Amino acid sequence: MNVLVISSSLRNGSNSEALADEFAKGSEEAGNNTEKISLKDKKLAFCTGCFSCLKTGRCCIKDDAFNIVGKMHDADVLVLASPIYYYGVSGQLKTLLDRANPLYDTDYRFKSIFLLLSAAENEEDTPDKAIRCIQGWVDCFERAHLEKTIFAGGVNERNEIAGHSALRKAYEAGKALGDGK
Numbered sequence: 001m002n003v004l005v006i007s008s009s010l011r012n013g014s015n016s017e018a019l020a021d022e023f024a025k026g027s028e029e030a031g032n033n034t035e036k037i038s039l040k041d042k043k044l045a046f047c048t049g050c051f052s053c054l055k056t057g058r059c060c061i062k063d064d065a066f067n068i069v070g071k072m073h074d075a076d077v078l079v080l081a082s083p084i085y086y087y088g089v090s091g092q093l094k095t096l097l098d099r100a101n102p103l104y105d106t107d108y109r110f111k112s113i114f115l116l117l118s119a120a121e122n123e124e125d126t127p128d129k130a131i132r133c134i135q136g137w138v139d140c141f142e143r144a145h146l147e148k149t150i151f152a153g154g155v156n157e158r159n160e161i162a163g164h165s166a167l168r169k170a171y172e173a174g175k176a177l178g179d180g181k
């Protein structure tokens with residue numbers, strides 16, 4: 001299986017990226033064709049809503065979204081990692097999902113989507129609005145579903161996630177993926 005892990009935090013020592021790394025490690029060990037992309041070094045402009053993608057099948061903005069969206073199209077499993085910002089996902093992840101509009105109504109492969117989140121707060125409902133945001137995107141891709149969310153709460157400083165139980169959960173979710181084909 002092709003597994004694409006997208007890490008959207010832009011800071012070094014990122015907590016959500018640590019979840020992404022653990023997921024990728026488990027998935028790789030399970031024999032999946034696993035790729036992790038960080039948005040840290042990518043150029044990603046906002047969607048302008050021109051809808052030219054629905055006519056031409058591709059976005060008219062020439063930046064790094066083109067390659068990333070191509071990889072999203074070919075992935076069997078998408079893994080989206082984000083810090084919680086104001087109870088939603090990061091702006092950079094939302095921007096990428098908007099720019100993935102050319103995938104709408106195509107033969108995209110992904111069926112299963114995982115969401116990895118980190119936040120300073122650790123209340124039961126802390127991740128709820130971020131999950132709803134991603135669920136809204138997933139609902140627009142009818143063959144896909146949100147398989148699982150892994151949430152690391154109570155982590156604010158860089159690398160504070162070290163030793164958090166969510167890291168193990170992320171690793172195990174990756175490891176449990178598919179049959180490695």
Ligand SMILES: Cc1cc2nc3c(=O)[nH]c(=O)nc-3n(C[C@H](O)[C@H](O)[C@H](O)COP(=O)(O)O)c2cc1C
Binds near residue numbers: 011
């Ligand atoms: C702009 C901004 C908004 C944030 N909003 C929230 C929030 O609404 N709730 C929360 O618990 N933490 C919030 N945080 C804290 C981050 O979610 C937390 O530090 C997280 O672990 C960062 O993940 P990262 O290291 O992967 O970037 C916010 C941080 C920033 C910079």
